[in-house]
Each structure stands twice: as C-alpha cells, then as structure tokens.
Amino acid sequence: MATIHRETLLDTAPDTGWAALRDWGSVHHRLAPGYVTDTRVEDDIRVVTFADGTVVHELIVSLDDDTRRIAYTVIGGSLTPAHHHASMQIRPETGGRSRFVWTTDVRPATLADPIAGMVDQGIEAIRRTLKD
Template sequence: MATIYKEFIVEADAETVWDALRDFGAVHARLAPGFLTACTLDGQGARIVSFANGLVARELLVGIDEPNRRLAYTITGGKASHHHASAQVFAHGPGRSRFVWITDVLPDEFAGYIGSMMDQGGIAMKTTLEQNGPAPRAAS
C-alpha cells in the first residue's frame, strides 16, 4: 500500500482552519474552492465531490475527532481498491497552523496521481485559508 504524506503551514490560527476542515459538506466552498467545484451530501454519511478536472468521488466520513482536530474519510466505489485519508490541524505558533494530510491507497500505482491531486488541493486550501479566511458556515 502506498502512503502519500503532505504537510504545509497555513498563516491562520488552528481553530479557523479546523472549523473549515470539519465542515464536511462545504469543503468546496470553505476549504478548497477552485480545486473542488461542488459537494453534495448523500444522506448516508458521505459527500459527493466534483473536482475541477472533472473527477467525481464519493467520500464516506469515517470520523471527526474534535479534541485532536482530525477528520478521516474513505473513497468508495472508485478505481482504487483501497483509499483512506485523514487531515489534521495543529497549532504552529500565534496565528499559524500546520496542516497534515495523509492518504493510503491501493494499488500502489495510483500514488503518483493521488499525490499530484493532493498537491493541487493543498495549494487551494492554503490560498483560501490565508486570503480572507474560509467562507462562513452555511446556516443549518
């Protein structure tokens, strides 16, 4: 199994970054607009996300760990036989965060493609979170 590890610093406090990450149904608006173009919840604990490159994926929420600012999900029904990812936010000094995103994927040959997508997603997240902060939560 291939493991892809991405880490980057965000010039925004950990609580702000975590608030955007944990908003599972608004990832396209609050965390990675431009990289993601749409997101809908399917009523079964998953979101259907559309990427700017045309890819569509069903991401099933595995868990949200509030105290550790960690979210985990798995992609179901795709070409990979296994895809599990987690993202976690750490405080990294005043007004700064460290964002860690880890994906395990099978077959190993998918690692290059997934890694490239994660690079693009990381750029979109960092840009969004640093510009004006994430978009506010949608009213429930």
C-alpha cells in the first residue's frame, strides 16, 4: 500500500472552502471545475467524471462539519484499484486563509504515481477555484 499526502494553502476563508468541499455532489462546479467535468449523486455514491475520461464511483464514508473533513473510498468505475481510500480537509490558517489537506491510501503501490499525478492536478484546480 502507498500513501499520498498533499497540503497546500488556499487564499480563501475556511468556511468558504468547507462550503465548496462539503457540497460533494458539485465538485465539477464548486471545487475543481475543468479537472472534474461531471459529478452525480446516487444515494451515498458519488460518480465523478474527470477531464481525461476517467470515471470513478466513490462511497462517501464520512462528512464531518466539525472537522471540515470528507472521506470516501472508490468502489467502482474505470479506475478500480484493489484499495483506494481518501480524505480531504479544510483547516483554518492565519490571515483568514485555509490549509487544504488531501490524503489517499492506495493499493497496489504501483498505482501511487498515477494517483499522485491526479491528486496534484486536482489541487491545482482547487487552488484556482477557491480564491476569495
């Protein structure tokens, strides 16, 4: 198994960042437009379509307003590793900014590099989108 961990500062207030992240059915509009081209929700499953055509089915495991954290696991779609679990979190920073934390565990470890590349692209889209 491999762990991919990324943190970045966002030029947005924590409540604004959390509102976008919490709206888990609107990733393609509020969080990472362009990188994610469509999101639809079927019960507690989020179906996400990426710009490269990859489609993943994600089971939402946790949505925690107190810690501003969402956790999910991939359960189907065109990218179905043996194991994929991730969490995203918005933490307050000084000056009214936010820290965005994205941690992903994936198995087999050979998928770490391609998944890390997707995470890095996603973070760039999020940074572009979440600016006050």
